[in-house]
Amino acid sequence: MRPLPSSAEVVIVGGGIIGVSIAYYLAKKGMREVLLLERGMMGEGATGKCAGGIRTQFSTEINIRLSLLSLKVFEHFKEEFGVDPEFNPAGYLFLAVRKRQWAILKTNAQLMKTMGLDVELLGPSEIRGRWPFLRVDDLLGGSYSKCDGYAGPYEILQGFAKGARELGAMLIEGAEVTKIHRKRERVQAVEMATGERIVTPLVINAAGPYASRVAAMVGVELLVKPLRRQLFFTDVFKELPALFPMVIDLEHGWYMRREGKGLLLAGPEDAQSSFNEKVDFGGQEWTAARSLHRVPILQRARIVRGLAGLYDISPDHHAILGPFPEIKGFVCANGFSGHGFQHSPAIGILIAELIAGGRSKTVDIHPLRPHRFREGDLIYEPLTAFHD
Numbered sequence: 150m151r152p153l154p155s156s157a158e159v160v161i162v163g164g165g166i167i168g169v170s171i172a173y174y175l176a177k178k179g180m181r182e183v184l185l186l187e188r189g190m191m192g193e194g195a196t197g198k199c200a201g202g203i204r205t206q207f208s209t210e211i212n213i214r215l216s217l218l219s220l221k222v223f224e225h226f227k228e229e230f231g232v233d234p235e236f237n238p239a240g241y242l243f244l245a246v247r248k249r250q251w252a253i254l255k256t257n258a259q260l261m262k263t264m265g266l267d268v269e270l271l272g273p274s275e276i277r278g279r280w281p282f283l284r285v286d287d288l289l290g291g292s293y294s295k296c297d298g299y300a301g302p303y304e305i306l307q308g309f310a311k312g313a314r315e316l317g318a319m320l321i322e323g324a325e326v327t328k329i330h331r332k333r334e335r336v337q338a339v340e341m342a343t344g345e346r347i348v349t350p351l352v353i354n355a356a357g358p359y360a361s362r363v364a365a366m367v368g369v370e371l372l373v374k375p376l377r378r379q380l381f382f383t384d385v386f387k388e389l390p391a392l393f394p395m396v397i398d399l400e401h402g403w404y405m406r407r408e409g410k411g412l413l414l415a416g417p418e419d420a421q422s423s424f425n426e427k428v429d430f431g432g433q434e435w436t437a438a439r440s441l442h443r444v445p446i447l448q449r450a451r452i453v454r455g456l457a458g459l460y461d462i463s464p465d466h467h468a469i470l471g472p473f474p475e476i477k478g479f480v481c482a483n484g485f486s487g488h489g490f491q492h493s494p495a496i497g498i499l500i501a502e503l504i505a506g507g508r509s510k511t512v513d514i515h516p517l518r519p520h521r522f523r524e525g526d527l528i529y530e531p532l533t534a535f536h537d
């Protein structure tokens with residue numbers, strides 16, 4: 150671990166995709182002492198487990214705006230950061246089995262069209278015509294957007310980290326924050342597991358699934374819960390096309406995409422919140438059954454490995470961004486509920502705007518304020534059963 154400075158203009162707690170994006174955009178705004186503290190290795194949390202999905206298909210305007218702002222950055226990522234994000238514009242195909250799911254997809258498509266986005270509603274036979282490997286006899290329809298796709302979480306993380314360091318930010322690994330000191334309502338310093346203190350007027354909570362623990366260090370209740378999701382990977386599988394969309398079966402929250410020459414298959418999401426990050430055999434069985442149901446030819450595929458990671462779920466499945474009114478110098482960037490990777494560029498830009506100018510200009514993030522829950526001002530997201 151590099152020696153820690155005794156003070157910083159801002160301390161970011163957590164070196165996942167959100168923390169490094171914020172570090173980059175703060176440094177780009179000209180902030181000189183940006184210090185990011187990661188207790189393990191950067192990217193070892195949810196970011197390193199993420200499926201890399203990037204989509205514009207959401208049910209709320211604010212999520213679509215976060216996607217559009219992020220897409221602009223992904224599209225020019227190589228020019229800006231010198232790192233290939235491995236963006237694969239394969240599209241996203243949502244599949245509806247029940248009337249309610251189909252109604253949600255139709256409403257989403259209407260909203261997307263009013264925002265100038267290209268999305269197609271397809272009947273079962275059209276779906277079968279384009280992707281003959283999909284079982285469609287139980288489907289009511291699907292929605293397909295071709296501007297969506299997936300990219301490499303580590304590549305994006307590296308790009309932000311490299312960019313932040315070039316602009317003078319300090320990103321330090323093996324540095325666990327255990328306390329945040331405040332004087333009355335104002336943040337004063339962070340304290341490390343080693344006992345060292347770093348004086349700072351501003352702390353940003355980017356601790357992913359552990360965010361509520363960091364918030365508890367300043368004495369506020371942040372409603373973010375960890376939730377395990379398993380993923381499985383097959384061996385080389387040549388019997389499906391080399392390129393097809395991220396396919397999402399809303400009935401079970403199952404999804405599938407290409408991963409190199411093999412496949413990434415979504416496993417189950419737990420019903421109960423916990424910090425468990427173990428893969429289990431039950432998860433593999435669930436995945437095999439859901440995969441065979443939707444793509445029968447997968448009976449010839451072989452699952453070769455699995456992983457489990459933690460989502461950071463908020464009560465209304467929208468991000469939690471900004472300060473609590475009762476604490477000065479504590480800003481949250483949490484609760485991404487399965488979309489933190491794809492929204493990471495937007496979050497970095499908007500948190501940097503908020504800190505530099507007192508409010509976010511490009512997209513108004515006031516609706517995502519942390520205290521909306523106690524005000525009863527939640528944002529309705531009908532696709533709550535699905536996280537990428």
Ligand SMILES: Cc1cc2nc3c(=O)[nH]c(=O)nc-3n(C[C@H](O)[C@H](O)[C@H](O)COP(=O)(O)OP(=O)(O)OC[C@H]3O[C@@H](n4cnc5c(N)ncnc54)[C@H](O)[C@@H]3O)c2cc1C
Pocket residue numbers: 162163164165166167168186187188189190191192193194195196197198199200201202203324325326327355356357358359363378379380457458459460461482483485486487488489490491492537
């Ligand atoms: C299986 C799975 C699939 C996913 N698929 C997608 C997808 O397709 N698309 C998408 O957009 N999103 C996806 N997500 C969600 C996405 O991965 C997360 O929203 C995103 O990575 C959150 O980033 P983060 O930086 O907030 O959290 P993390 O990556 O978890 O980073 C938080 C960091 O904080 C550190 N930390 C915690 N406490 C402390 C402390 N006290 N001191 C110092 N450091 C601390 C941790 O070590 C960790 O590295 C998926 C998630 C999972 C689990």
